[in-house]
Amino acid sequence: RKEVEQDPGPFNVPEGATVAFNCTYSNSASQSFFWYRQDCRKEPKLLMSVYSSGNEDGRFTAQLNRASQYISLLIRDSKLSDSATYLCVVNGRGGSYIPTFGRGTSLIVHP
Amino acid sequence: EPEVTQTPSHQVTQMGQEVILRCVPISNHLYFYWYRQILGQKVEFLVSFYNNEISEKSEIFDDQFSVERPDGSNFTLKIRSTKLEDSAMYFCASSESPRSSYEQYFGPGTRLTVT
Numbered sequence: 001r002k003e004v005e006q007d008p009g010p011f012n013v014p015e016g017a018t019v020a021f022n023c024t025y026s027n028s029a030s031q032s033f034f035w036y037r038q039d040c041r042k043e044p045k046l047l048m049s050v051y052s053s054g055n056e057d058g059r060f061t062a063q064l065n066r067a068s069q070y071i072s073l074l075i076r077d078s079k080l081s082d083s084a085t086y087l088c089v090v091n092g093r094g095g096s097y098i099p100t101f102g103r104g105t106s107l108i109v110h111p
Numbered sequence: 112e113p114e115v116t117q118t119p120s121h122q123v124t125q126m127g128q129e130v131i132l133r134c135v136p137i138s139n140h141l142y143f144y145w146y147r148q149i150l151g152q153k154v155e156f157l158v159s160f161y162n163n164e165i166s167e168k169s170e171i172f173d174d175q176f177s178v179e180r181p182d183g184s185n186f187t188l189k190i191r192s193t194k195l196e197d198s199a200m201y202f203c204a205s206s207e208s209p210r211s212s213y214e215q216y217f218g219p220g221t222r223l224t225v226t
Contacts, residue, residue: 042220046215099215
């Protein structure tokens with residue numbers, strides 16, 4: 001089983017739509033969770049951390065389910081500028097701070 | 112806004128040659144990282160560095176790789192004898208703390224092409 005697994009997509013949605021991505025991780029000792037955004041041929045940029053109680057930042061909501069070992073990202077009212085690849089990142093394997101990246105989910109928002 | 116910078120943006124080299132990729136982390140950050148991303152694949156951790164020492168490294172970071180902080184601002188990744196499979200985007204990152212909850216800031220990357 002891959003350490004961090006994501007549906008590669010692409011998710012093709014119209015502007016204004018709500019879209020959700022999931023990410024599963026295999027190591028139950030994982031401690032920290034993040035969503036990064038990566039535009040084509042650019043560097044990853046932190047979108048948001050994911051907290052146990054769930055958290056929201058504007059149109060973005062992230063949730064963590066430790067029991068089922070997955071995190072989710074919900075984007076409401078999609079904008080054209082949301083088109084990107086969304087990377088799930090899981091950190092902390094038994095004291096290690098090595099982050100493990102998923103391959104990413106591609107989102108295309110069209111007019 | 113402070114940012115991580117990397118040079119060169121694109122490096123083309125022949126197989127077997129040595130390359131040095133350079134990074135200038137954010138000035139008040141103390142923890143530095145190198146990652147690589149082969150085209151179409153996921154970002155992979157190579158090495159973390161603190162206080163002039165390697166903190167952690169992955170199985171990818173073998174004897175062909177080395178890192179150095181030669182002065183107060185630069186952080187370099189050296190590949191001694193490049194192979195075709197080293198062709199990738201190499202990202203440098205820095206953070207205030209190694210704690211897994213702290214954000215890492217990524218540089219724009221160096222695209223390495225080995226021919």
